[in-house]
Amino acid sequence: MPNANLDTDSHLHIEENVPLAPFTSFRIGGPARFLIGAQNLRQLKGALRFAHKLNLPFCILGGGSNLLISDDGFPGVSIRLLMDRVTLSGGMVQVQGGFDLTTLVHRTVGWGLSGLESLAGIPGTVGGAVRGNAGAYGGAIGDVLATVSALDATTLQTVTLRHDQCAFGYRDSRFKREPGLIVTGALLALTPGNPDDIRTKVAETLAKREAKQLSCDRSAGSFFMNPKVTDPGLIRRFEEDQGVRCRECRIPAGWLIDQAGLRSLSVGGAAVSHRHANYLVNTGTATAAEMVELARLVRREVRLKLGVVLKEEVSTLGVVI
Ligand SMILES: Cc1cc2nc3c(=O)[nH]c(=O)nc-3n(C[C@H](O)[C@H](O)[C@H](O)COP(=O)(O)OP(=O)(O)OC[C@H]3O[C@@H](n4cnc5c(N)ncnc54)[C@H](O)[C@@H]3O)c2cc1C
Structure with missing residues (x-):
């Protein structure tokens, strides 16, 4: 108890x-x-x-x-x-690290501020999103951050870092590399816009996510990052199959997992989602050990069948994938 x-x-x-x-x-x-x-x-x-x-x-x-x-x-x-205050002052949004990202997207729509539309539907807090530079559809939270406030867990001093000091990259940031820096807040530089247009863009993002069934329960969203691929043959195969150009040589991990024939693969209660191959889901009884075994299996098969090494996007505590 x-x-x-x-x-x-x-x-x-x-x-x-x-x-x-x-x-x-x-x-x-x-x-x-x-x-x-x-x-x-x-x-x-x-x-x-x-x-x-x-x-x-x-x-x-x-x-x-x-x-x-x-x-x-x-x-x-x-x-x-659980620090979850948000204020709007002089056109800038100051938000604390524990504030819910989805609520923030809707709040900024109400304020007629554009910039977060592509993040609609991403669960979690602002702090978690800043750390992983969460994003979708070509946008990421780092794009709209003016500064980030963080607490140094060793000195207990607060620091304010400018955007160029945060080392944002694809699902990456300085805060991911330095776990001793706790994101306590952020200052967002958003652009004033027409509330109806902003609302429409948010609705479009949510509709796209819905169509791809990205709101799956008992998952952590995309389990693996979309890897950079060097094999031109594989890039061509992806572009022909999907009818889209690949961005910065990154191919969706879900497509690779699917090509490796792993959709619906399972280990105990952990399974590759049948709806979205990059979602590993807990079907009800999964343990962390089963999830790790499944993730390792997926990574091994994709490497053997397609020659691509997948790196996990998901954060881990006490387990190694
Ligand atoms: C259904 C679903 C869909 C998803 N879709 C997307 C998507 O489209 N794009 C995307 O990028 N992600 C997506 N995700 C993943 C997830 O929503 C994001 O990574 C989110 O930003 C994580 O935030 P969190 O607060 O939940 O972090 P947590 O899961 O609580 O933590 C993740 C890591 O960040 C650390 N952390 C958390 N808060 C802080 C802080 N304040 N300071 C420092 N470190 C911190 C934790 O210690 C941990 O290591 C999805 C997840 C699900 C379940």
């Missing part, structure tokens, strides 16, 4: 032995030794001090929509980032 106590010094609500599966879209993962919700910077610092004091590792949980957690759970302090 989870225990709860209140750290009176920093007003932290600390729970012990809390199952993490319900906090992830996969619904997979064992218990955290400690779980703390951080509703403001003070609590976030308090949670980190608590981890330092006990000499335990920490991890940050956003929306859990890109996270595969070990069946053994996490033997340290899991911190849920």
